[in-house]
Amino acid sequence: MPGSGPGSSRQVGRHAWIAAGLVACAVVLGGGGSPSPLPEIVLQLIAVAAALAWLWLPGADGAPDPRPPRRAWIVAALAVAVPLVQLVPLPPALWHAADPHGDRAAALALIGRADTWQPLSHSPPRTLAALLALGPALLAFLAAAALDPRARRKLFGVIAALALCAALLGAVQVALGEPYLYPENHRSLTGFQANRNAAADVLLIGLVAATVYALDWLGPDRPARHGPSRLTAGLGLAGAAAVLATAVIATQSRTGIALSIAVLAALGLLLRPALRDLGRWQVPAGLAALAVAPVLALAGLAAGNTAVTSALERFVFADDARRELWRDAWFAAGQAWPMGVGMGAAQPALIAAERLEVLEASLPNRVHNDYLELALESGLAGLAALAAIGALLAWSARQGWRADPGERPLIAGGALIVAIAAAHSFVDYPVRSMALAVLVGTGAGLLIVPGRGDRAESPSGKPVA
16 A cells, blocks of 8 residues: 555554554553453553554555654663563572572572572562553553654644543542442542542643643644634633643642642743733733632632542641651662562562561552662662663653754653653652553653654655654
8 A cells, every 4th residue: 555645644544543542541441550450451452452453554565654763662672671581580590699688599498499490570470460561551652652743733632631531520429429430449539540649640641731732723823724713722721721620639639739730830831932922911811810720610619529628638748658668668679679579579579578567457559659669679670771761762852852843842741741650650650550651651652753764755755654
């Protein structure tokens, strides 16, 4: 099938719909976490189907169309390298050398397996599960990196619509106490998620997506085509901001509420160039209206509703158990350094390291600090891989920012999506949710702007992706 002409346009559009469909399925199905594995398994199967559909649709000269850039493949390889290496069986001499305290060898000696071949992971089934869980997020990352600017803008629109749907579902949850999608959940506004912190991040990412999507119509050089006027787009964005920012407060996520202030400030800076032709007083007034809208909506929500009061009451950190988890995790990470216990194996390591004075009936499920959990699970190699991925994404974003000013809002939007999860990861585990992992993977993919050599070309020499 030729790579140019109407047929190719339909193919590119189909690839964009595959990416959008994967993101939609992830937000709806991927919010239950490990206590609700069935929806996550369904999402993984959908991701396999999406990958096959992406490859099945041919492009120029029969190649997949569009093609993810080479830099995207490098990032994906770095992401899967650590769990793959941890699953490789090693001879006794090698894995004994990676066990500096000899605890693992002593435990295996009790069952007569101290001199057998073993992988670096202390729990290979958990590490394999962690590796498979990367699939939807990596597919979303590669798909976003491959799409053209027009398809990327539509992807922001889809994410914004999903966040608004989550906010509306959450409003029903707050008003009626139902329906919650998962048996284990925080009894606040959670939308499609089980965790209030994940719900807040989804809503904040939706706020970023709504702003980037609206920028197409807010600037003085808006395209001459059918679509909303600047006034309509501005009012629509203000309304979406009011709904989403208020919903963040109703989640009762302390970090989510704090992050919303930084996100609104960043979005104000992002909007300012689009409104540069307005009067001297109109830009500050418009930005003030954008900031005041959530406050007014919050006042309306507070009338006769305890959601806001409950959210404010949570800003008491005296009983926060995270500090004790971090202390135990730090000790466990030191025992397993520099190799780690294996991706996905943080929980049994935490249980083994839990001090008697903080022991309680509930089991520690996560470290509540993704960087510390990564150090515990993957050791030095995982931290090095994360640093390399961050550096490569930052370099690619900088290159794209300088090369194509038209894509700067898309790059800024992708950077904000990644930044929300990166900041929240200091006190929680956002990317352990498949829904958020896919959204963050999408944002990371938007930081990679394909260069001229990365685009597939038609026989006429024109880019087709």
